[in-house]
Amino acid sequence: MRNSREPFPMPAVPRSFKKYILFQIVGISLIIYIWYIINGGFIPKFLVPRLPFLDVGPDVGCLVFFNKDGDASKVRWAREVNSREAVKAAMKDDKVDMIAADVILRGHGTTSQTLVPVMARPPKTNSDITLSDWLQEIKFGSKGIKLHFHSIESVEISLQILKDFNELNPMKYPVWIHADVLQGPHGGPTVIDLQRFVKTQKRLFPRCTLSLGWTTATQTDMRQSAYTWEMVWDMLDMVQEWDFENQLLVFQARLSLTHNSVPQLKWLADNTGASLMVWNADGDAVINEDIMHLAYRFSLEKIYFDLGHPELQLHLDRHRYYSRTKLDHFALKRDEVMFKHDMWLKMGFHRQKNSILASTEAIILASPLVYIITKSKYLPTSEIYIQGRIRFFNRNNREAEDYRTGLDIYLRATKYDSFEEIVGIRCFIGVGGEVEVTGSNLPEKIEKFRNTARVTPTSSNCYRFKIVDEKYRVTIAVQPLHDCTTLESVEEEVEMVPLVKVEIPSRLTSNEQRPFILKMDDVKRQGLIDEISVKHKL
Template sequence: MAARSAQFVNRMGQFPGPKKFKQYIICHIILGVVLFLVYYRVNGGIIPFFLHNQLPVLKIGPGTPTLYYFTNADNDGVNIKWFHGANSRQTLRKAMKGDTQMVEADVMLQGQGTDKQSLEPIMAKLPDTSSDITLEEWLTLFVTTKKKGLKLDFQSTDAVEITLEKLKAVKHKLQVPVWLHANIIKGPLGHEPKVDGIRFIKHIQRLFPECTLSLGWTTGTHTDLSQIGYTWNMTLDMYHFVHAHEIEPPIVFTVRASLIRNSVPQLKWLTDNTRGSILVLQPEEDKQHVNKELMHIAYRFDPATSFWDISDPDLDEYLTKNRHLSKDELDPLVHMRDNVAFRPMQWLKMGLHVQQHSVLGSEEALVLTSKAVFVLTKGKFRPSPHNILHGRVMFINRKNRPVQQGETGLNIVVRSSKYNDFEHINGIFCFLGMDGQMKVESRGINPPIKKGHQRFSLSSTDCYGFSVSDAGHEIIFTVDILNDCETFQSVKRERGKHAVLRVPVPRDIGDEMHPFIVKLEDSNRYAVIDELHVEYNPKREPVNVKMS
């Protein structure tokens, strides 16, 4: 026992005295603090960096999806309310005290476009070129709210880079959704964009990539907007811009309420093919009655992919009240279009799948851009006068190339038993040519049918309706010459000029079941196809249609 006590005393004697022990503890504390600060700096916070993208709660910041952040919105964009044009100290204070979730403001350089232009970003919208508050002052006030989202609308290319640098400087204080918006493409009645789209997106990707990107078109107004809207060319321009710059969600396309009547199919197609959302904007200067137009958007777009910035209180109340009852408030033409709508799930894509952007489908339309691909029905049909393929096609010359005789157009193929290779499809081909020719001929089947051909009047809008009936003993190919494929009213198609081509089919070809095939034959054109559907009516009798 005494020996053990002696050992204990000896060991105790080896420990440092009180002074050295205190120094020992202080050194370890200092070392621990230094290591923690280094870890915090490198890691960007206390939570390990590798967990940041695995735990949704850690993603709150400028890039947070708006409906994820505002949980009381019930994942419905109609419940997100906006304060528009907070471009002064007074309006900003009002916005911060109000009950809206998102605050929109415009940014440009002081004296934009004048000889007094400086490098100081201010909050103003053209034609104004001055303001009582700079961007830096605006952000200093805004970050104190910590409960409202932000949308900056850029009024010029010059303001983009310096604005993003100032925004980046306060990024750590912006734990709210941030939208960055610019009108980058010329739209309906619009002027040339004041913001260069390429420079805009490049600066964002370099300086402030964690955001909701909002893109739009320049627009104007007119007393008669019945024929005006976002055209297929405009939406295709936006589609290719998004994909050329590899833009990923969250992305929103901003459109004016007064211009959407003739644009719902185009906009729905765009959002379907970019995984984007839509913001319907009704500025104070828009006085058009757009109740049914808003209901059309509400009907077509999921609540989680549609936002609404409506300045008219009565219209906003109407929208909120009827958002989920939109079907009862629709124009009858919407239901008419539903009856002939393209159903993507009923069709298959074939051909060179590796070719990007070649088959772009949506609930609203099918866009074909290459002859190396085609679509065919999942179902197969026996030759019968009761099965008729209907559709409507608009050819778009985006590459500004001349029509190739006998090549530029669309083929509808029936009786095909070989279609694995787009260059060696067999069957009976019904060709609708942009040179005004319609032809029916067989390829790779025996015995061959007698070729048939006929000319038809060209459409001034490159828009045609078509139908193909494989009645068994004959092919009935009809082409309607249409003056309009883009306006809302065009769904109410009235039979005008048309051509019908009938070609007899030998009985010994057989009557096996085959799919319908639709194929573009010239990669220098786009084919926008809608109303594509197979009509089946067992009570229908063959109709004798005379050529006109």
Template sequence: MAAPRDDWQRLARLMTVPRPLRKHLLCIIPWFLRSRILSLNMDSDIPTLLYFSQVKDDASAIKWAHATNSLEDLEDVLKDNGVHMIEADVMLRGQGTPTQSLIPVMAQYPSTDSESILEEWLDIFLKSEGKGLKLDFQSTDAVEISLQKLKDRKEKLRMPVWLHADVLQGPHGGKPKVDATRFIRTVNRLFPKCTLSLGWTTGRHTDLSQSGYTWEMVLDMYYLVRKWELEPPIVFVARANLIRNSVPQLKWLIDNTRSSVLIWNPPSDTAHGTDLVYIAYKFPPDNSYFDLNSDDLETFLKEYRHFSKEKLQHIVLQRETVMFRPEAWVKMGLHMEEHSILPSTEALVLTKSLVYIVTKSKFKPKSMIQLRGRVQFIDREQKKAVPGETGLSIYVRPTAYVDYERIVGIKVFLGVDGLMKVSGSHLEVKNFEESQRITPSSVNCFRFRVIDTGSEIIFRVNVLHECNTLESTKQEETIHAELKVPLPEDIGFEEHPFILKLEDSNRVAVFDELDTKYSISTL
């Protein structure tokens, strides 16, 4: 650990760098010195864990006061030393009624009015110190006028300020009441120095076993962040009783946007502690917040926050053995396609045919080597599939692959339409091709296995009717379709990698299982 004097010298240098970099670089200062930084000219975009240095970079230790909409509740919470962040809801007086006015008030649907006016609420909040602020916008109409009120007080807002809205439709949710474009544009214009908090609308359902934040939902959020070029601090908000089937999706989103997650639950929901420790197991302590309306859940989380593995369900651990590992692959092709490959420790998303991935290791087919995985093809732009082209190609024993348009080797193709084909790719061998079809499901999800036995290629595919739930990680024993293709004798036995390539860009391919291994059996 650096000496205190060295830390202060580093801090002095940090204060001279541009503000967008400063808020990230400040994290190199030890937590026990960070409170002194608050005496410097910090703004409302200060990282929350930097401001609350006493929690020692553990976001689960941040305590929330939820729906603090009345002035009486606000005054009580301001006196509570156990609360770090105060959340309140904002709409216009008479929101959605014939008497709607231009006065922002503190209220949450189904209410449409309140005696607590935003300006009065903020003035009371600012009389105290040491608390952070989160405003949850309930309507698009309330955003601009409310942020103007906030901007008028910006000199006094020397604490974390989170601005939140549910801007996309989520599990069992309705159409968002806040327009994403207007919300983000207005925040950027009037109050950009904040933690931007974004969420999905959600709803109640009697059976949540099949529910969760799907890949389509998190991809929508990713492309929203990309469109507006949003930078940290960003937080995505997810409902606790919907995260059981959503951890890989949320973790992928967090990894690819350098953001954090906040898990919340209303008092009426039933959530399970084992789902919370699944989040705790996958997310580091410094980017997973919990706003829980349950003493039991908070106690469970506190007990297992750093020892969560022992409470995980067995299918979570089973998934660990086959999930995508970015360190085992390398990107090739047109590297200017920045968003063509989106990797995470939980999944890989391929979006463009101009870029492909290659295993770092090379394999010699003297014994059986296999690549297995699970892929879901997502139609984000409502484009028609091109027969025989829209899908995934897996190249086995490639001898030339610098040119993404001319990969030389054995091509194993899986089409969105269920076409399975093994053929030569730019080989001199003629008439080397076998194919068959399998009926795809409505979700276009497949589990596949490509086995090089040394003398033949075995291509196995199973059609999955859902691939978003934890239960879908279970491996099937029955094989739905299989191709066995003898290899020509003149295809060499030197070491080669595996290559994965999206053959056209009419679909997005999501791989949440992918690994290679040697095997003594084809089973």
């Protein structure tokens, strides 16, 4: 008799049936692939703005609307579309995705200025098409639009027109609203009142992509210029003050000014979640390596390019996915020395707003309530050293205190769960060039030790340092830097001469592994660390 616990034998599946199933799977997969290629996605492009469940409106993202495979550099722009002829041509051009135009009041800046917004860019004061007529030209198309405002007087009138137009003709395509709201490299004072602009935008046309930029101007040698850390920090403060959390946000930067600005712009984007739009001004001297550096640092979906130049665009299209092979020497060198956030841990009250501002490019320690420690621990040995670059900022306009205002770097820390009681060896670099090595909260049985020196600070408020813990002795080298902004200022392999040498008490020597700790000593300065690494001598 058959054992009831044994499973019944399953009938064999005919081989012809298996082939049938395989052919069905292959056929369906091929149909899906062809559908995706033809329509540019699973949802046909022409249906995207018409699907009510997607709630598509003027705040729809370009990558969603245009189906660009997550690559913002594929979005194509028509710039300065400020006439009837230009807007008609742009609407017919299948290669154009976004139409960019400028808005002023007719008679801008003259005694005959009116309250009618027209499409023109200063110094022009008039156009053959008003904003209202311009919107009528684009309402039946599938292009996105970007409006650049050049006067605060034109903003409220224009956004009211935009609001009324949207209510009658729902804008199911991307709408960007742009203004230069801060003073930038070589730029003049802003003509857009920031508070008035933001309040008006939030009140009249909140559903859009908000594009913000800095005023700029042309100089003889733009390669020495940059969007400075102060400029991007001001932009961060502004964004946080106005709470754009639920708004698509883009920052706009001029390509010829980005040679020395990639770390700053990436830091800003990382701390706001915004994207970057890089535009090229006609006549600016640009090198291809700058385009590649931007393409390399920013992820595909986070950087747009409006280059307005066929050769630059061709170079970008060819090398966008292989940009690292096109970087110059200093950009590659920065890869080796820049701050690597995945090697550090945050400690203290880092949830306090702006107390710590980290990025893949740099970290800002803005308060002594926070500090960072290495994830790995190290033995005291002459074969291992920590080196980096620190730049000090005085955002609160406070007087510095000698041997107090600066950066603390702790070695052999045995207790570091409280920012007030870090126990170990403290190496200090002061704003005024002070250098000190001493004990920190050590037991009374350990004899006290201290050694100091001073270097002459520079106007950059920037120092490079190297610290070696040799078990029985600690040495620290500090070098003031005149240039802490240009790409070429990245660290080269130059031997630094020790400035301070301190013999360590025998009771403090240890064979235990300990982390390195970085912390600001007081609130009178903020510290930017954009180069920091722990290295092993070969």
